[in-house]
Amino acid sequence: MRQVERAIFDLRRGLPVLVRAAQGDVLVHPLEGCDDEAMAALQALAGTQPALALTSHRLGRLGIDVEAPAARLPLDAADTAEEVIAWASDEDSRLPPDTRPDTAGEGCTAALDLMRIGLLIPAAVIADIHDAHRAQIEALVAEGSVLAVLAEQIQAYAETRSHFLRRTSEAEIPLSHAEQATFVMFREADGMREHIAIVIGDPEQWNEAVPVRLHSACLTGDLFGSLRCDCGEQLRESVRTIDERGGGVLLYLAQEGRGIGLANKLRAYTLQDRGLDTVDADQVLGFGNDERTYGVALEMLQQLDIKRIELLTNNPEKIAAMDQGGVEVVNRRGVYGKLTQQNRRYLDAKAKRAGHWLEEVLGENEEEHVTPFQRPLAR
Template identity: 60%
Template structure:
């Protein structure tokens, strides 16, 4: 697995893998040492712009954008299930990823914890209604539930495929069709079971002035990440989609191997089709 390879790698190799991961490429890199007699020539090519030099320390930190997120633009966008909604766009410093805070109602005036959903982008599920996951239903259910709770925030995070990107998610789907479950498919490509980081979510909440939340999630990792970032998770509320024959294996793997709290949907207490 990528995580094992990274743990065992030397600093230069680890930094190279981190750069691949940041670029949403398969985490594999060719690393070569520069011979002493070639260093002057390489330095000259760096100086004239032929080669790009990235210090190992900077490359190793490329996944971290804490404190560097920029609030770029916003607009009022009425939604079918939440008429009073604003979209606020945040951009990471390298411009590769943009995240959106969907602010429903006026959560800044809430006396208690703010209803919050962290939703990782899923093109196939959110936009096209893929039956391989429950993401699209979770997204729509979250908006409706936040509205029903009197307002709150949905953070739409650019973390497709648990952070591996769309191209790699499609590769993983092909491997699932050959028999692997969702976690083993990611591992076979060199990724950990979940490549997402939530420092950007903490920064977005700080920009919105939100420090105490009621989190709509089934993922204990999100609770831990927010807590570690100084956000008080006052309570958790389950959020399910629909169980079907296409996503049953996916949801079971998340529950049994990744610890997601999906008893309600897997035990038949939520809707099925």
């Protein structure tokens, strides 16, 4: 695990790392911080022409359909870093004619997993190691100039990191909508993300089915009152509702921008300003419809000894995640913000493209704010 964390740190600093894979080692450079000099250095070090690793979501936006989660596009020696970055993240970019993707090996796929874990754009410039350059690479790894990480370590880390959640501290913090509240801090093993459980009321007095809200952090909406979303209003309404229902828990999860991170969320906002909806904007950057997972939430509920809940949500995926993780959802209660001119398109996309239950706020059954429990099919 420590090697993966160190690799993420290096990539976020704009440094290349070596991913060791059964099909062959690859040098990986993140898209962020990539320039012509970095691409030339990568090629000189590896001894082969670099390629561009992209997710199937981004390739689809470029008009290339692949069955695998990722593929690699061969690069020409004349390709500039500016062009490569555009191919990976610009909606208006077009690939050179007759560009054909190559199969993504284990190293390529692991490289993109590292980008996601590190909250970077899920794209990378990668280069296979030529046999004539292997001794030089190994010498750099041995002296610590280049970090090497196993592809299987990356996969294992991505699948199990929520199981290493550590409860670090807590304090009573009275809130405007819930005077009896305790903040409990949880930290992930890599130290990159911290999550908060806001425990409202006296747990000894809670209902058998504990009211719970899984709230993904939204700096722009929760803190600054952005009009582009309804997150801040949902947050405060959830705290008030939990308090009125005798207490429960709001899990404040570090999953900004549906799991893509603040930097990528701002990039997506810029794309939305050009006419894309929230789902299409995320796909342009290489992300799926929703990059969130809820293993962290399940671990937090387990550590808080909560097994049966009334879930405050409009999102069927959250119910499915709780069911699959062994937490019984006995009822669902909708939670809404106000519909505004600025957030209408955002809410429309969530309802029509992500299946969120937003009929009440979007104009159907406006007077009814508690919807019947509906259990989605588990994936």
